[in-house]
Amino acid sequence: MKITDIPQTTKLNIMVSYNDQEYHLSTTVLAKFQDGLLITPLKIEDTTIDYCNNAVFEYHDIITNGKHVFHVHSINRICFSESEFHVINGFDLDASINRKAQRYNVQLRGLAKLETKQTINIFVNDISLRGISFMTGNNTDSIHIGDFVEISFFKYNAYKRITVNCKVVRSFTVNNFTAFGCELYDISPELTLFIQEKISEKSNIIELHQCAQ
Numbered sequence: 001m002k003i004t005d006i007p008q009t010t011k012l013n014i015m016v017s018y019n020d021q022e023y024h025l026s027t028t029v030l031a032k033f034q035d036g037l038l039i040t041p042l043k044i045e046d047t048t049i050d051y052c053n054n055a056v057f058e059y060h061d062i063i064t065n066g067k068h069v070f071h072v073h074s075i076n077r078i079c080f081s082e083s084e085f086h087v088i089n090g091f092d093l094d095a096s097i098n099r100k101a102q103r104y105n106v107q108l109r110g111l112a113k114l115e116t117k118q119t120i121n122i123f124v125n126d127i128s129l130r131g132i133s134f135m136t137g138n139n140t141d142s143i144h145i146g147d148f149v150e151i152s153f154f155k156y157n158a159y160k161r162i163t164v165n166c167k168v169v170r171s172f173t174v175n176n177f178t179a180f181g182c183e184l185y186d187i188s189p190e191l192t193l194f195i196q197e198k199i200s201e202k203s204n205i206i207e208l209h210q211c212a213q
Contacts, residue, residue: 001068001092004032006059014072014088015189017054017197018044022160022190027086036089042075048084050077054200055088056192069093069192093129093192103128104198110134110153114142124153125179129195132166133181140178143168149182155194162190 006012010029015022027039042049055072072090079085106124112134113119120142122134132151136143143149145168152163166182173179184191 001059001061001066003037003070003088003090003092004035006037008032010059012039012057012059014042014055014057015193016042016044016049016052016075017193018049018052022193030085033087036074036087039086039088041077041084042086048077049075049086051075054193054196055090056093056189056196058189069187069189071192071196093187102199103131104195104201106132106153106198108153108155110151112136112143113150113152115148116142118142122151124151125174127164127195127198129184129187129192131169131181131183132164133179135174135177135179137177140171143180145169145171151182160190162194163188164191 006029008029008031012027012029014025014027016025023044025042027042030038030040032038052075053073055075057070057072059068059070061068070090071093072088074089076087077084078087103126106127108124110122110124111119112122120136122136125133125135134151147168148165149168150163150165152161154161164184165186166184168180169183170181171178172181
């Protein structure tokens, strides 16, 4: 699905990463605008956003009953007729994910809630738009392939907990520690935004390395 397929008058709740903070902002689609959408202005504390390049939102198609998660890679403020608007451009993440989705290091402590309601401490190793892996220490007997697990962890320097639901599909070892690989089955806007931040971090590291050469 293209972002321009979202119909006029649709109300959106966009999660925006702006000045190292996350905001949930409401807006309404006014019209298609080139390759994006013209929307009512996005404001934080009565101040209109000038520009943003990292945001996500969910769209529920009432015709197909499908859920689409869009990554917004640009939010631009425009003015005409003495009024302010925003133009957003982005793409449907579900349509862009392939089977070999890029994985990104997380390296954070977290919790895993098992089907038995037991909660154990874990170390989240890496994540992609398709899956997540984690190490369990000495709690390897509590988890089995085929189990459904709820994993949660906090971002660095943030009190926002990210929660993902997944299914255990394999086990392996990392430096003699047992680890599990899981397939995600519910990608939330919070998780999408976190992964986009990881993508940006990796891009910045690559650019710094290229500049140093």
